[in-house]
Amino acid sequence: MIVDCAIYQHGRRTEGPADLSDALEAARAEGDSFVWIGLYEPTEKEFDLVTSEFGLHPLAVEDALNAHQRPKLEVYDDSLFMVLKPVVYDDVRNTVTTDELMLFVGRCFVVSVRHGEGTPLAAVRRRLEDDPEMLAHGPTAVLYAVSDAVVDHYTDVAVLLHADLDELEAEVFAPLGEDVRHMASRIYSFKRQVVEFRRATLPLVEPLARLAGLSGGRLPFVDEKSRPFFRDVSDHLTRANESVESLDRLLSDILSAHLAQMGVQQNDDMRKISAWAAMAAVPTMIAGVYGMNFTHMPELRQVWAYPAVVALMAGLVFWLYKLFKRRGWL
Template sequence: MPHLRPGALVPPRREKRPLPRIPVPVARAIVDCAVYVEGQRQPGRVTYTDALKQVRESGAGFVWLGLHAPDDAQMAHVGAVFGLHELVVEDAVNAHQRPKLEIYDDVQFLVLRTVKYVDHDSIEQASEVVETGEIMIFAGPDFVVTVRHGDHTHLSGLRHRLETKPNRLVLGPTAVLHAIADLVVDSYLAVTEEMEDDIVAIEQSVFNKQKRWLDIDPVYLLKREVLELRRAVTPLTGPLARLTADNTLVPKEVRRRFRDVADHLSTVVERVVEYDELLTSLIDAAAAKVGIQQNSDMRKISAWVAIGAVPTMVAGLYGMNFDVLPGMHDSFGFAIVVTFLLIVCVGLWAVFRRHHWL
C-alpha cells in the first residue's frame, strides 16, 4: 500500500466569490408616473419610456415621473431615456447635496433639502429635533423627474392637489417645480414655529432661579439642530433668485409665484438667524451660570475648610504631649479649650455667613 502524505485526500479549498449583484428594475424605485395634457392627467398606467414617447410624438403635455432613492443603474437608465446630463444623474443618486440650481441646456436641476420636526415631550429628553431629507427635480420642456431621498419627503398629496387644479398644471413642468419648492418652504415655516417653543423652554431653563443645577446639553443639541436647519435653508436663496429673474425657461406667471416662495424663504432665513444668535447668547449665559455655580461652591468649601482648620490646628498642638501648653495641668483646661474653639468656629461661621460665603 503506497504511503499517503497527511492531507493528501483533502480537496483544496476554494475561495468564496461574491455573488453577482442582480440589477433591480427601475419600476422598484418608481412612485408614480403619468402624462398630463392641458392640465389633465391621462387615464391608464404607462411606463416612463412610453409616456415620454407619447408626449413627444403628440407634441402636447408633459410627463411627471416620481422616483424614491434610485440606485446607480436605475438612475442611469432614467437619465438615458430623458437625456439628462451624466453629472446631474450622479448627483441624483448621491444624497446630502447642497441646495442648488443647475441649468443644462433646456433642463433645470433643482436640489431642495426637506426638514421635519421630531415630536418630543421635552427638549431635555430629546435626542433629535429636526430630520432632513432631499428632493431633486429635473424640469425639462416636456417632463418632470422628481427624485426623493428620505422617509418624509412625500409628494403624493401634492400631486393629487395639483391634479385638482388643471389651470396650474397647464403651465407646464415649471409649475410642478414651483409647487414642490412652495411645499418645501412652507414646511420650513412650520418647523421654525415649532422650534420656537423649544427655544422658549431652553431660555426659561437657563434663567430659572429655582433650578440650582443647569444641564447645558439641551442647549447644544438645539444649537446643532438650528445649524442643520440653517444649512438647509440659507443656500436656497440663490436658486430662488435665479428662478424669479428673467429666465426664458420659466414662464412669467410661474416667476411671479416663485417671488412669493422667495418672500417666505426670507422670513424663514430671518427666523433661523435669530434663533442661532439667541442660542449663542443662551450658551454664553449658561456657561456663565455654571461658572458662578462653581465659584459659589468653591467659596462654601473654602469657608468650611477655614472653620475646620482652627480645631485641627489646636488638636495637632495638644496632641504633641508638651507640658508647657495652657490648661495641661488644670482640671478645667479641656473645657476652656473646647469653649474657646466653639467661640472661634461660631465667629468664623457668622463672618462667612454675613459675607454670603455660606
C-alpha cells in the same frame, strides 16, 4: 421605481400610454401638455431608461443617483436641474434629518427623484390636480409647488425647534438638578441639529433668487409670469433662515449662560468649602497648641482651663459662622 406617471393637458390629468417614450411623444404632440414622472430612490440601471428617453445630462443624472448634494439649480441644454433638501424633525428625540429631492424640468416634462421619506410628493400632486388653473402653467407650476411645499415645511420645523428651545431654556435657568452635568451636551446636540437644518435652508437662497428673477438672467423652461410666485417662496425661505439664525444665536447665549451659571455655582461651593475649612482651622490650631505636651504651658494646672479653651474655640467658630453668613458665604 416609478411611483407615478401622468400626462397633464390644459391643467387636467389624462390617461396616457404606459411607455415613457410614448408618454413624452403624446405630451409634445398635444398643446399645453406635459408629462410628470415621479421616481423613488432609483438605481442606475433603473434610471437609464428615463435618461435616454428624456435626454437628461449625465452630470445631473449622476447627482440624482448619488443623493449627497447641497441645494442648487443648474441649467443644461435640455432641462433645468434643481436639488432640494426636505427636513424632518423628530420632536421626541430632538433630531433633524434631511432627505433629498431632485427635479428635472424641461419642455413638456418633469422628472422628480426622491431619496428618503421627507417630502412625499403625492400630496403636492393631489393639490395641483385640484387646481387646474395653476397646473395649466405646465412644468413651472410643478417646480413652484414642490419648492413651496419644501420651504413651508422649513417654517413648520423652525416653529417646533423654537418650542423645544424654550423648554431647554427653562431647564437651563431652573434650579440646578442632578442632570446639570449633561445640560452642556444637550445644548451642543441641539446646536448640531440647527446646523443640520441650516445646511438645508441656506444654500437654497441663491437658486430661489434666480427663479424669482432677483439675480441672473432669464432661465429656460421657466415661465416668466411665475416670478412673483417664486419671490413669495423666496420670502418664506428668508423668514426660515432668519429663524435658523435666531435659533443659533439663542443657543450660543444659552450655552454661555449655562457655563456662567455653572461658574457661579462652583464659586459659591468653593466659598462654602473655604468658610467651613476656616471654621475648622481655628479649633484645630488651638487644639494643636495644647497638644504639644510641653511641661511649662499657661493654665495647664488650672481647673477652669479645659472648659475655658473649649468655650473659646466654640465662640470663635460661632463668630466666624456669623461673619460668613452675613457675607453670603454660607
